[in-house]
Amino acid sequence: MNRIIYEFTESVRIALAQIRANKLRSALTALGVIIGIVAVTLMGTAIEGINTGFDKSLAMLGDDVLYVNKWPWTGAEDWWNYADRPPLRPEDAVKLNRIISSSPDSELEFGVFGDSRSASLKSAGNSVSGVFTRGTTAGYARILTADFEEGRMFNETEDESARQVVVLGYDVAQALFPGRSALGATVAIHGQPFQVIGVLARQGSFLGLFSFDNQMVMPLGAYRKYFGIRDDNTEIQVKIRDKTHLDNAREELTGLMRRVRGDIPGQRDSFSINGGAVFKEKLDPIKKGIALAGLFVTGLSLFVGAIGIMNITFVSVKERTKEIGTRKALGARRVTILLQFLIEAVSICVLGGIVGLGLTYLMFAAVRSGMPSFPIEFSPALVVVSMLVSVVTGVLSGVVPAWGASRLDPVVALRYE
Amino acid sequence: MSPPAPVETRPVRPVGPLVIAIEGVTKLYQMGEETIHALRGVTLDIRRNEYLAIMGPSGSGKSTLMNMLGCLDTPTSGKYEFNGNDVAAMTDDELAEIRNREIGFVFQTFNLLPRSDALRNVELPLIYAGVPSGERHERARLALESVGLGNRIHHKPNELSGGQRQRVAVARALVNRPSIILADEPTGNLDSKTGVEILALFEDLYEAGNTLIVVTHEEAVARHARRVIRLHDGLIESDGHVY
Ligand SMILES: Nc1ncnc2c1ncn2[C@@H]1O[C@H](COP(=O)(O)OP(=O)(O)O)[C@@H](O)[C@H]1O
Numbered sequence: 224m225n226r227i228i229y230e231f232t233e234s235v236r237i238a239l240a241q242i243r244a245n246k247l248r249s250a251l252t253a254l255g256v257i258i259g260i261v262a263v264t265l266m267g268t269a270i271e272g273i274n275t276g277f278d279k280s281l282a283m284l285g286d287d288v289l290y291v292n293k294w295p296w297t298g299a300e301d302w303w304n305y306a307d308r309p310p311l312r313p314e315d316a317v318k319l320n321r322i323i324s325s326s327p328d329s330e331l332e333f334g335v336f337g338d339s340r341s342a343s344l345k346s347a348g349n350s351v352s353g354v355f356t357r358g359t360t361a362g363y364a365r366i367l368t369a370d371f372e373e374g375r376m377f378n379e380t381e382d383e384s385a386r387q388v389v390v391l392g393y394d395v396a397q398a399l400f401p402g403r404s405a406l407g408a409t410v411a412i413h414g415q416p417f418q419v420i421g422v423l424a425r426q427g428s429f430l431g432l433f434s435f436d437n438q439m440v441m442p443l444g445a446y447r448k449y450f451g452i453r454d455d456n457t458e459i460q461v462k463i464r465d466k467t468h469l470d471n472a473r474e475e476l477t478g479l480m481r482r483v484r485g486d487i488p489g490q491r492d493s494f495s496i497n498g499g500a501v502f503k504e505k506l507d508p509i510k511k512g513i514a515l516a517g518l519f520v521t522g523l524s525l526f527v528g529a530i531g532i533m534n535i536t537f538v539s540v541k542e543r544t545k546e547i548g549t550r551k552a553l554g555a556r557r558v559t560i561l562l563q564f565l566i567e568a569v570s571i572c573v574l575g576g577i578v579g580l581g582l583t584y585l586m587f588a589a590v591r592s593g594m595p596s597f598p599i600e601f602s603p604a605l606v607v608v609s610m611l612v613s614v615v616t617g618v619l620s621g622v623v624p625a626w627g628a629s630r631l632d633p634v635v636a637l638r639y640e
Numbered sequence: 641m642s643p644p645a646p647v648e649t650r651p652v653r654p655v656g657p658l659v660i661a662i663e664g665v666t667k668l669y670q671m672g673e674e675t676i677h678a679l680r681g682v683t684l685d686i687r688r689n690e691y692l693a694i695m696g697p698s699g700s701g702k703s704t705l706m707n708m709l710g711c712l713d714t715p716t717s718g719k720y721e722f723n724g725n726d727v728a729a730m731t732d733d734e735l736a737e738i739r740n741r742e743i744g745f746v747f748q749t750f751n752l753l754p755r756s757d758a759l760r761n762v763e764l765p766l767i768y769a770g771v772p773s774g775e776r777h778e779r780a781r782l783a784l785e786s787v788g789l790g791n792r793i794h795h796k797p798n799e800l801s802g803g804q805r806q807r808v809a810v811a812r813a814l815v816n817r818p819s820i821i822l823a824d825e826p827t828g829n830l831d832s833k834t835g836v837e838i839l840a841l842f843e844d845l846y847e848a849g850n851t852l853i854v855v856t857h858e859e860a861v862a863r864h865a866r867r868v869i870r871l872h873d874g875l876i877e878s879d880g881h882v883y
């Protein structure tokens with residue numbers, strides 16, 4: 224049906240001419256839509272940023288790793304319930320691994336004990352402080368997700384003999400040995416000389432907050448010797464065989480740990496299992512909060528915008544009553560008139576949507592270049608969503624006045640002055 | 641207005657087949673409590689190639705009859721056949737179709753779209769007729785040439801004089817080759833010199849084989865027509881070749 228196409232293009236042309244002729248009025252009307260679209264797209268960039276950032280970060284942490292700790296990661300409200308739990312000890316990991324290796328269809332692969340703290344270190348010319356320092360056993364190589372920029376992990380011999388060797392995170396190595404290889408160099412940690420045997424490849428940061436490149440790993444023996452073990456802080460990281468069986472693995476691990484720890488049946492666990500879903504859940508309220516706030520602002524401004532556009536379309540219909548009469552006299556059908564005013568309303572919304580999207584993109588680009596690791600993402604889906612939202616808003620706000628226009632009696636419309 | 645040409649020297653074209661047949665048409669308007677009888681029973685035949693003037697004092701029902709003839713309005717009672725089709729039985733969209741293809745309107749106030757140039761204005765009926773854009777431009781351009789505005793096709797209405805605007809409106813009325821051209825007080829908003837120009841244009845259109853119905857309250861305008869119908873209080877008072 225060619226006619227509909229010609230009428231459609233004619234309507235778009237008329238609508239754009241109308242908007243051009245009433246620039247200020249259209250701009251003010253579109254403001255609500257612009258704000259609404261900015262809100263919805265900003266919300267989208269934030270949520271998407273958190274999601275991708277989270278997935279990336281989770282992969283860095285090891286999304287196939289469960290953490291056995293004294294404390295649960297979520298909620299510190301009831302800390303006294305956990306305070307008298309005995310600390311996790313290296314022997315717990317040894318026992319755990321013994322049970323795992325004797326049960327062939329276990330969901331678990333391997334556990335490794337570790338403790339961590341913040342420390343500073345020095346090279347000949349430079350020093351870095353606040354480095355996340357982990358003391359662990361050689362098995363940690365199986366848990367670590369990072370690649371090696373150069374060098375290697377310490378081995379069991381070095382571990383057992385508490386050799387003073389260390390693996391540096393990318394940023395730490397860069398800070399101490401800018402533009403040079405750190406491999407083989409000696410650094411001072413806690414006043415003690417440690418030899419660098421490996422440097423990890425660059426990993427990035429967790430949600431842009433906690434850098435994975437600002438860390439170092441050393442044998443537990445050496446760590447214990449110079450830092451001591453902080454009982455409250457120790458953990459066993461347990462690698463699981465299949466990350467899609469996370470829940471089964473968690474259940475099995477709970478059982479095994481109760482055996483390892485000698486928890487009496489009926490008594491509560493003397494440990495907490497963290498990681499995996501617990502971790503994701505922790506972000507859900509943040510995402511929900513952003514979504515709720517975003518939806519509220521979006522809904523409110525789109526509602527205000529829609530009312531404004533409905534109003535302006537009523538005005539437009541009123542102002543052009545005679546034109547409607549003329550068009551009907553020349554053969555415009557009802558649907559033609561309906562389409563014309565609907566397209567006018569939708570055009571204002573879509574233009575508003577494009578402006579809003581543009582503003583969001585500018586903000587996104589500014590934040591991206593200013594703070595590269597800030598968790599935001601701008602995806603094509605946002606373009607689609609905001610255009611859809613604009614069109615729907617336009618249709619909803621235009622349909623009543625446009626319907627009224629299409630039903631006008633041509634004689635009455637022609638007499639209108 | 642200039643004095644009319646003597647009747648006997650004007651060519652009268654032979655009339656063609658019946659286009660409009662109305663019989664006992666009435667139109668009532670309800671104004672609150674009051675019922676206004678705009679038309680009280682009008683019977684009229686109009687044939688192709690006629691040049692008809694509808695005259696009468698203000699409020700006599702001229703515009704009402706005109707709207708009826710132009711299928712903008714339907715009678716309260718009575719019969720109206722357009723090219724043999726019963727108009728009363730038509731839906732709004734069918735009426736729109738008839739207006740688009742069979743009727744060309746010329747209004748007293750020109751009723752051009754202010755932001756569209758002459759060509760666009762003349763194209764409008766063709767858009768509603770579903771004519772592809774190439775053909776549309778060409779036909780609109782030819783229609784504007786035929787009313788002497790071939791050099792003004794890209795002018796907006798506010799860049800044209802009153803007479804030129806009405807010519808654009810006439811071109812728009814012509815462009816879809818309608819069965820009849822309906823003009824309601826086409827010279828009402830023009831000075832007398834331009835009014836005469838428009839009437840000369842109508843004369844050309846008549847001679848070129850168009851059917852014209854002009855509503856007017858001015859004798860000087862009616863004098864150009866070949867047949868004059870006089871309305872009074874919603875009834876036909878006289879119908880004939882007056883001059
Ligand atoms: N839409 C309408 N509603 C109410 N009354 C109308 C309407 N249109 C016309 N009338 C009345 O009908 C009568 C005829 O009007 P009209 O056909 O416009 O007369 P004319 O064009 O001869 O001046 C007048 O009394 C007018 O007031």
Ligand SMILES: [Mg+2]
Nearest residue numbers: 699702703704
């Ligand atoms: Mg009138």
